[in-house]
Amino acid sequence: MVKPLIAPSILAGDFSRLGEEAHRVFNAGADWVHLDIMDGHFVPNITMGPPVIASLRRAVPKDSRKPEKYYFDCHMMVSNPEQWVEPIAKAGADQYTFHYEATKEPLKLIKLIKSSGMKAACAVKPGTPVDVLFPLAEYLDMALVMTVEPGFGGQKFMADMMPKVEALRRKYPNLNIQVDGGLGDKTINAAAEAGANVIVAGTSVFKAESAKEMIDLLRDRVFQ
Ligand code: DX5
Ligand code: ZN
Numbered sequence: 001m002v003k004p005l006i007a008p009s010i011l012a013g014d015f016s017r018l019g020e021e022a023h024r025v026f027n028a029g030a031d032w033v034h035l036d037i038m039d040g041h042f043v044p045n046i047t048m049g050p051p052v053i054a055s056l057r058r059a060v061p062k063d064s065r066k067p068e069k070y071y072f073d074c075h076m077m078v079s080n081p082e083q084w085v086e087p088i089a090k091a092g093a094d095q096y097t098f099h100y101e102a103t104k105e106p107l108k109l110i111k112l113i114k115s116s117g118m119k120a121a122c123a124v125k126p127g128t129p130v131d132v133l134f135p136l137a138e139y140l141d142m143a144l145v146m147t148v149e150p151g152f153g154g155q156k157f158m159a160d161m162m163p164k165v166e167a168l169r170r171k172y173p174n175l176n177i178q179v180d181g182g183l184g185d186k187t188i189n190a191a192a193e194a195g196a197n198v199i200v201a202g203t204s205v206f207k208a209e210s211a212k213e214m215i216d217l218l219r220d221r222v223f224q
Contacts, residue, residue: 004031004199008034011034011047022056022070030211034202076097077099081098098122126149133168157190178200183204192223196222
């Protein structure tokens with residue numbers, strides 16, 4: 001049985017104080033922090049790379065007694081995902097989500113990610129059919145169904161992506177299924193009903209008056 005995991009996207013946080021922002025949402029009950037890596041090529045925006053993640057990891061060190069804590073979930077919106085596996089692993093990431101559209105050899109890439117010590121996940125953009133994930137699912141730690149076009153925070157949730165989530169959940173009851181883009185109090189029910197259990201929330205959590213209340217609300221709705 002999968003469990004609800006809430007992953008605030010630090011893209012909506014204050015980039016001049018990334019360490020404090022990560023602590024703020026972890027203290028508010030976030031399970032993971034979602035790090036959006038954009039290369040200005042796969043998507044029309046640039047965010048951060050391995051040196052920033054390494055500094056963030058130093059600001060939020062792992063607790064060896066609780067390795068599941070302070071989990072960094074890296075969403076790699078990059079054209080050459082093979083190239084960044086080692087640098088991102090060395091920077092201290094826990095999970096590496098590549099885009100299906102960015103690689104010719106997804107299975108080889110999954111093996112590379114796992115051999116680097118990270119969990120492996122694969123994302124599909126809104127225009128990519130979900131079936132491409134079926135041959136990969138048994139090797140994946142998570143599948144990500146994008147609910148906006150990748151590139152920017154604060155966009156509108158695409159409810160018409162929910163049949164993709166439903167199709168995945170029907171076939172894979174135990175797979176972590178993540179949704180990313182436009183998630184908040186108005187859209188969480190649709191995602192939860194479709195079967196998503198890993199919820200990325202940027203704007204809704206970071207701009208909330210109480211991050212804790214928003215995280216609690218999202219988590220409560222996942223299994224209602
Ligand atoms: C979009 C990113 C998302 C985004 C989520 O390219 O992958 O993680 O920042 O932000 P909100 O929740 O504001 O849509
Ligand atoms: Zn993302």
